[in-house]
Amino acid sequence: MTKLLQILFLSSCFLLQAQNIKIIQKPIDYSKEKIKLSVDYMKEHHGLNQKTPKITPKIIVLHYTAGGTVESNFRYFNNLHLENQRSTLKKQSSLNVSSHFIIDRDGTIYQLVDPELFARHTIGLNYCAIGVENIGSKAQPLTDKQVEANAELVRYLTKKYPIEYLIGHSEYGVFRNSKLWKESDPKYFTGKADPGDDFMKKVRAKVTDLKLKSQP
Numbered sequence: 001m002t003k004l005l006q007i008l009f010l011s012s013c014f015l016l017q018a019q020n021i022k023i024i025q026k027p028i029d030y031s032k033e034k035i036k037l038s039v040d041y042m043k044e045h046h047g048l049n050q051k052t053p054k055i056t057p058k059i060i061v062l063h064y065t066a067g068g069t070v071e072s073n074f075r076y077f078n079n080l081h082l083e084n085q086r087s088t089l090k091k092q093s094s095l096n097v098s099s100h101f102i103i104d105r106d107g108t109i110y111q112l113v114d115p116e117l118f119a120r121h122t123i124g125l126n127y128c129a130i131g132v133e134n135i136g137s138k139a140q141p142l143t144d145k146q147v148e149a150n151a152e153l154v155r156y157l158t159k160k161y162p163i164e165y166l167i168g169h170s171e172y173g174v175f176r177n178s179k180l181w182k183e184s185d186p187k188y189f190t191g192k193a194d195p196g197d198d199f200m201k202k203v204r205a206k207v208t209d210l211k212l213k214s215q216p
Contacts, residue, residue, distance in 0.1 A: 021156045026070075026110040028078040028098060030117065037080070037095040038118040045092065046127040046182040053118035058180070059129040059165040060154055060212075061122045061172065062203065063099065064136045064194040070104050073133065077102075077112060092188055095120055099131035101153060107145030109153055115161065122172050123190065124183035130157060134195055142199045151206035158210050166212040168200040178216035 038053035065073050077098040082089055089097070097120045100113045113119045121131030132153060136142040157163055167174075169192040175181045176189070183189075204214075 021152050022109065023101075023153075023156075024108065024110045026074060026102075026112055028074070028112045029080075030113065031080065034080055034095070037093065038120075041093050041095050041120065042118060042127055045184050045188075047184060048127055048182070054116055055118050055127055055129075057115055057128060057130045057157070057161040057163060059125055059167065060132060060157060060163055061125065061129050061167055061169055062132050062134065062150060062195050062200065063121065063169045064134045064142060064196070064199075065102070066137045066194065067140070068135065070102055070108075070110060070135060073102060073135070074110075074112065088190065092185065093120070097121055099133040101131070102133040103135065103146050103149050103153070105135050105143050105146060107143070107149035109149050115157065122169060123188055124181045125172060125175060127182055128180065130161075130163075134199075136195070138193065138196070142195055144202075147199065147202045147206070150203045154203065154207050154212070155210065158207075158212070164213055165216075166204065166207070166210075167214055168196070169194045170196075171200070171214060174215045180216055 035053055039050055042048040042050055042053060079096050081094045082096050098113060099121050100111065100115050100119055102110050102112060115130050118126060119131050120126055122129050132150060134142050134146050154166060
């Protein structure tokens with residue numbers, strides 16, 4: 001088989017894999033109030049004056065939930081407002097955190113928000129980032145099935161959107177001095193450890209052909 005044919009064959013395999021990915025729709029309530037809060041957040045924090053909370057995804061950010069189940073995290077994300085205990089985030093906006101996807105420990109992928117709609121999950125990058133949560137924590141390491149599912153989802157999303165970057169939540173700080181970073185409050189930043197260096201290495205190893213960047 002010639003090199004060209006090999007490239008075409010591999011490309012067709014990747015495309016087929018992306019087309020055949022199974023994603024269960026489990027939408028959170030994107031109400032008129034949520035739309036307003038999202039648009040307000042985009043204006044106040046990202047300096048974007050839009051009528052709708054539409055984003056153009058350039059970055060995929062992988063997270064872990066720090067516990068719970070798909071159902072408990074779905075219920076949490078489905079709330080419009082942040083809980084009072086999260087005072088650092090709430091003083092910036094009452095809009096609740098959420099993510100576009102959540103992946104269970106068996107690798108099942110659920111879509112909570114359309115990837116072209118705003119979700120609050122990564123400071124400074126929400127306006128251009130797709131968030132992917134994984135059920136797990138430091139004490140409950142993410143599984144090999146989640147590695148596979150994240151890689152499949154990343155491959156699928158890069159076929160649909162102009163994705164240039166793949167990062168873990170713990171890595172988002174490297175964008176602070178870049179053109180991509182949009183955050184009006186220079187003091188608004190929180191340290192993160194998720195989803196873990198080992199997990200990121202495993203996922204990246206499965207999508208190296210996509211040549212996604214980890215820093216600006």
